[in-house]
Structures are given as C-alpha cells and as structure tokens.
Amino acid sequence: MCKTKGGGLDFERECDILQYIRRKYFKMEVTVRLDANGALKPEEALYKLKELSRFNIHSIEQPLKPGHELLPELCRESPIPIALDEELIGVHDVAAKGRLLEKIRPSFIVLKPTLHGGIKGAKEWIELAEKIGIGWWLTSALESNIGLNALAQFISEYPVGTPQGLGTGKIYEDNFQSPLMISKGEIYSNSKVSWELEEFTNNISI
Numbered sequence: 793m794c795k796t797k798g799g800g801l802d803f804e805r806e807c808d809i810l811q812y813i814r815r816k817y818f819k820m821e822v823t824v825r826l827d828a829n830g831a832l833k834p835e836e837a838l839y840k841l842k843e844l845s846r847f848n849i850h851s852i853e854q855p856l857k858p859g860h861e862l863l864p865e866l867c868r869e870s871p872i873p874i875a876l877d878e879e880l881i882g883v884h885d886v887a888a889k890g891r892l893l894e895k896i897r898p899s900f901i902v903l904k905p906t907l908h909g910g911i912k913g914a915k916e917w918i919e920l921a922e923k924i925g926i927g928w929w930l931t932s933a934l935e936s937n938i939g940l941n942a943l944a945q946f947i948s949e950y951p952v953g954t955p956q957g958l959g960t961g962k963i964y965e966d967n968f969q970s971p972l973m974i975s976k977g978e979i980y981s982n983s984k985v986s987w988e989l990e991e992f993t994n995n996i997s998i
Contacts, residue, residue, distance in 0.1 A: 830857035873899030931957030937970035
C-alpha cells in the first residue's frame, strides 16, 4: 500500500514519480492511492485524471476543493475512483450527510473521526455510505497512541478488507508508550509492552 500527496510538485514531475513506482512495483504488489487535497483545477481535472489512470491508481482523494459544483460530474466521468475527505468536514446532520452522498456519489469516503464527528459521526457516515454502495476506510489524524488505540478498537468492529490509515500517532517523540506496534502494514498489540500512563495520571487534578 502506497499513498502519495498531490499538488506539491508540477504535474509532470508527479507523473514521473508514479511511473517510477510502477516500474519498480506491479499493480498486484503495491496499491497506490493519491490525495490531491483539492489541488486540481476544474478545467484540467478530467484530463489529469485520465493521465494518472495510466499508473493503475486505486483512488484519488478530494481532487477538487470542497463544495465545488463540478464534483458530482467528475465522480461520474473520472477513470480513477474518487474518494471524499475534506468534503465531509462540518457536515453533522444525518439527513445532510445522506443528501451529500446521494448528490456527489463518490466511490469512497475517507473518515477521520477527529474531523468527521468523532466515533458517532464516523458510524453515521459508514451506515449511510454502505446503504448506497459507497466504500470507505478510516485514517488517523495526528492522534497520540491513546487516540490511535481507540481508532484501532473502533475499526475492529467492522469486517474490513480494505487497508486503513492508522499509524500517524507514531510520529510523536513525546507520546505515551503503547503496546500497539505496526509491522508489514498491520497493527498489533504486543503483550510484552504495557501502557505508560503514570506521568499522565499523576498530573491530573480534580
């Protein structure tokens, strides 16, 4: 599984990077997801998606800026499945969530519970998406190991076969020691390692 961010380099350079990845790894060896972060210009989006499709891309997140009127049409015509991310932020009413998904009809939604209404909000998005055949996956959003643990337990409630995006809590140097470990793209609980929360609990005042 490989995820790359788009929009930071010129388009030709980004295509060169994807071509390098595909020369080194076949489609069945590495799944590539792109995150455009809304960087594509509407008048160029479909052309660029067609060009990117040459590299066997699994999906592309948020190709246009949130709320753009052309997004539903792009979801219908894109040769690469489109996933929504930022588009979901700030939509908390269940009926409004349903209308958004029905209108845009993305192939996937990418859920960050920290930004998408917590665990309750994520459950609502999942239920609505599954009703109309939209896929989904969960990613962490700079949580500590405590947040990462909560997300891992949450996702374990679902029979998922799609790679999730849990692991960003490991980037912190000042973090709680956790039995969670990531190996070969999978997350485990190491029974030989315990939580170190003593310093945290000692600093709580009631």
